[in-house]
Amino acid sequence: xxxxxxxxxxxxxxxxxxxxxxxxxxxxxxxxxxxxxxxxxxxxxxxxxxxxxxxxxxxxxxxxxxxxxxxxxxxxxxxxxxxxxxxxxxxxxxxxxxxxxxxxxxxxxxxxxxxxxxxxxxxxxxxxxxxxxxxxxxxxxxxxxxxxxxxxxxxxxxxxxxxxxxxxxxxxxxxxxxxxxxxxxxxxxxxxxxxxxxxxxxxxxxxxxxxxxxxxxxxxxxxxxxxxxxxxxxxxxxxxxxxxxxxxxxxxxxxxxxxxxxxxxxxxxxxxxxxxxxxxxxxxxxxxxxxxxxxxxxxxxxxxxxxxxxxxxxxxxxxxxxxxxxxxxxxxxxxxxxxxxxxxxxx
Amino acid sequence: xxxxxxxxxxxxxxxxxxxxxxxxxxxxxxxxxxxxxxxxxxxxxxxxxxxxxxxxxxxxxxxxxxxxxxxxxxxxxxxxxxxxxxxxxxxxxxxxxxxxxxxxxxxxxxxxxxxxxxxxxxxxxxxxxxxxxxxxxxxxxxxxxxxxxxxxxxxxxxxxxxxxxxxxxxxxxxxxxxxxxxxxxxxxxxxxxxxxxxxxxxxxxxxxxxxxxxxxxxxxxxxxxxxxxxxxxxxxxxxxxxxxxxxxxxxxxxxxxxxxxxxxxxxxxxxxxxxxxxxxxxxxxxxxxxxxxxxxxxxxxxxxxxxxxxxxxxxxxxxxxxxxxxxxxxxxxxxxxxxxxxxxxxx
Numbered sequence: 001x002x003x004x005x006x007x008x009x010x011x012x013x014x015x016x017x018x019x020x021x022x023x024x025x026x027x028x029x030x031x032x033x034x035x036x037x038x039x040x041x042x043x044x045x046x047x048x049x050x051x052x053x054x055x056x057x058x059x060x061x062x063x064x065x066x067x068x069x070x071x072x073x074x075x076x077x078x079x080x081x082x083x084x085x086x087x088x089x090x091x092x093x094x095x096x097x098x099x100x101x102x103x104x105x106x107x108x109x110x111x112x113x114x115x116x117x118x119x120x121x122x123x124x125x126x127x128x129x130x131x132x133x134x135x136x137x138x139x140x141x142x143x144x145x146x147x148x149x150x151x152x153x154x155x156x157x158x159x160x161x162x163x164x165x166x167x168x169x170x171x172x173x174x175x176x177x178x179x180x181x182x183x184x185x186x187x188x189x190x191x192x193x194x195x196x197x198x199x200x201x202x203x204x205x206x207x208x209x210x211x212x213x214x215x216x217x218x219x220x221x222x223x224x225x226x227x228x229x230x231x232x233x234x235x236x237x238x239x240x241x242x243x244x245x246x247x248x249x250x251x252x253x254x255x256x257x258x259x260x261x262x263x264x265x266x267x268x269x270x271x272x273x274x275x276x277x278x279x280x281x282x283x284x285x286x287x288x289x290x291x292x293x294x295x296x297x298x299x300x301x302x303x304x305x306x307x308x309x310x311x312x313x314x315x316x317x318x319x320x321x322x323x324x325x326x327x328x329x330x331x332x333x334x335x336x337x338x339x340x341x342x343x344x345x346x347x
Numbered sequence: 348x349x350x351x352x353x354x355x356x357x358x359x360x361x362x363x364x365x366x367x368x369x370x371x372x373x374x375x376x377x378x379x380x381x382x383x384x385x386x387x388x389x390x391x392x393x394x395x396x397x398x399x400x401x402x403x404x405x406x407x408x409x410x411x412x413x414x415x416x417x418x419x420x421x422x423x424x425x426x427x428x429x430x431x432x433x434x435x436x437x438x439x440x441x442x443x444x445x446x447x448x449x450x451x452x453x454x455x456x457x458x459x460x461x462x463x464x465x466x467x468x469x470x471x472x473x474x475x476x477x478x479x480x481x482x483x484x485x486x487x488x489x490x491x492x493x494x495x496x497x498x499x500x501x502x503x504x505x506x507x508x509x510x511x512x513x514x515x516x517x518x519x520x521x522x523x524x525x526x527x528x529x530x531x532x533x534x535x536x537x538x539x540x541x542x543x544x545x546x547x548x549x550x551x552x553x554x555x556x557x558x559x560x561x562x563x564x565x566x567x568x569x570x571x572x573x574x575x576x577x578x579x580x581x582x583x584x585x586x587x588x589x590x591x592x593x594x595x596x597x598x599x600x601x602x603x604x605x606x607x608x609x610x611x612x613x614x615x616x617x618x619x620x621x622x623x624x625x626x627x628x629x630x631x632x633x634x635x636x637x638x639x640x641x642x643x644x645x646x647x648x649x650x651x652x653x654x655x656x657x658x659x660x661x662x663x664x665x666x667x668x669x670x671x672x673x674x675x676x677x678x679x680x681x682x683x684x685x686x687x688x689x690x691x692x693x694x
Contacts, residue, residue, distance in 0.1 A: 145571050146571055183692065224492050224502060252581045256574040264570060342530075344532075
């Protein structure tokens with residue numbers, strides 16, 4: 001039996017307690033300061049308020065953030081379960097507490113753009129934030145997996161990535177189950193970049209959902225236009241993968257993740273609202289001000305691409321969908337898909 | 348004004364009469380022997396019985412197959428509009444009638460496997476069936492485009508492929524419209540292979556639709572499992588593209604086409620029925636015996652892959668989803684997704 005400390009009691013981390021406890025391991029679920037109520041309720045009733053599921057009846061112990069030291073004591077591995085908005089909090093408050101010999105696995109999807117236009121993954125960002133001289137094995141989970149379905153034991157296929165294949169194999173042994181299927185890759189940039197980008201492009205494809213629904217939202221679905229944007233997304237994601245130094249084979253994870261993201265949740269909803277003609281501000285207020293990871297990653301990626309284009313490293317015309325999404329989000333542009341700019345001639 | 352002779356009055360060819368006539372060109376729509384009723388009705392009323400749309404009021408003339416000589420007389424280009432089940436009929440009866448200087452554009456999607464395990468595209472098959480010494484420019488349309496949406500003027504992005512970029516540009520000029528977006532490629536194998544394979548894998552992904560629906564068809568949709576099969580499909584399609592000699596960039600067309608095919612029509616329906624637990628024969632009879640292109644192409648592709656594996660050229664374990672689909676269709680296997688065989692380790 002191993003002991004795993006999950007820091008962040010959001011939906012995905014909490015859903016991961018199912019395969020781990022079913023494998024006979026123990027989970028210590030630690031809430032961030034934002035998870036206080038979730039931990040309180042779960043401790044009393046076993047019910048997770050946002051995942052809307054009973055957590056595993058055996059094998060999960062609950063901790064508030066003040067109990068982090070006890071939660072880390074004797075742990076065999078740590079899971080970072082914060083969203084991309086909690087990355088700095090995690091880096092500042094939790095990374096320093098994790099002993100060097102305890103490997104970390106992160107569920108956070110996203111990337112960060114730097115001043116020079118380059119983008120880095122969260123594992124690399126975490127590594128850059130470690131106290132001087134400290135070494136830590138930082139690994140991450142990518143791939144298409146919604147937390148509800150994972151909690152319900154539906155089949156899901158993901159990739160664990162990190163520098164050390166032996167540590168990845170150890171993590172796979174802890175998490176793999178008859179329904180949770182894990183591939184391993186040492187191409188951290190490739191996996192992380194692919195799954196971060198899908199958020200950008202899920203918003204892009206969802207514009208076609210809204211265009212078909214029309215201003216009053218009653219239009220019937222069209223799929224040719226969604227498929228066209230899906231294909232264009234794949235093309236731009238492949239280019240971005242290569243640009244960021246990942247192997248383009250990771251488009252496999254990006255494609256599956258793009259596919260699942262288009263079907264559900266807030267990214268589809270905001271893309272559809274924008275496609276129907278809502279301004280960005282109106283669309284956001286329809287979502288009651290929820291801050292969306294797709295908006296953040298689209299903004300960062302576009303900022304990076306624009307900087308690299310200014311430097312002459314890339315050509316902006318290779319990313320027309322990204323730039324259009326960015327113009328909608330950040331420059332007040334109306335939705336007007338640049339179809340003709342998607343056309344290519346390949347001789 | 349150009350004159351285009353469309354041979355085959357099915358849904359896709361007939362839908363293509365919209366952009367062409369809107370561009371001021373004339374379409375001569377020639378029914379195959381199977382299209383007799385369609386032509387009869389359309390000639391009288393302008394209504395297309397299977398496309399379920401009024402065809403363009405101006406610019407379309409209707410011909411029965413006996414009038415093919417008149418229909419070809421003075422034509423600037425010919426469109427082959429038959430389904431894959433009409434390919435031999437077209438090769439035997441129409442190819443010999445097309446003058447050498449008149450280029451051909453084919454909408455037929457699919458591939459044919461040869462005795463040695465290799466697969467060829469329909470343009471290459473047509474070329475092999477030309478009367479000895481005859482030269483003809485044979486081009487094709489690939490990419491995600493359903494005929495109903497094309498007829499309704501929804502945005503669609505496709506690729507025209509062929510050996511001669513000048514002829515492709517000429518075709519693009521005839522067909523392109525504010526809603527019909529055309530890329531060009533001289534990689535005929537790549538485009539044709541990608542769009543043929545999507546039919547195989549749309550069936551594969553749809554198995555997850557049926558597994559979620561369950562035996563009685565009432566289960567709710569799950570997307571993690573669809574996304575996992577989508578990703579696996581992309582991986583196998585990329586491998587097949589390379590194997591058949593196409594550039595893997597064409598996965599862009601395959602992905603968009605896979606996306607749209609999963610949403611509609613008979614391939615999704617049969618995949619879902621199989622996923623729910625219907626035997627292949629029962630599933631087919633639910634569809635009232637309609638012969639499906641996806642079944643044909645899956646069978647051909649699997650036969651090709653098995654032959655190449657016997658020869659030691661490839662490893663069957665690189666195509667677990669294809670082989671499973673083939674075993675369901677042709678060997679009476681029950682649906683039992685080989686999830687574990689999808690897992691990879693990439694160092």
